[in-house]
């Protein structure tokens with residue numbers, strides 16, 4: 534099993550997508566997060582090499598933080614339902 538490096542979902546080998554340019558090739562993203570990667574790839578084409586890395590890491594951090602917040606909220610709701 535692998536873990537999506539954006540949303541933290543558990544994925545198997547078949548569900549792994551190429552995370553470049555947001556992450557190095559050996560990292561994994563799920564099918565859902567692959568749309569972010571594709572959109573970033575299309576958008577990052579407009580940046581020069583100096584800005585590219587900064588913009589790519591900023592986009593990645595925003596995506597990871599958004600999913601961490603979403604996962605945290607989902608866990609909280611689940612806990613509230615159980616009580």
Ligand SMILES: [Zn+2]
Pocket residue numbers: 537538539540541542562563564565566567
């Ligand atoms: Zn994902």
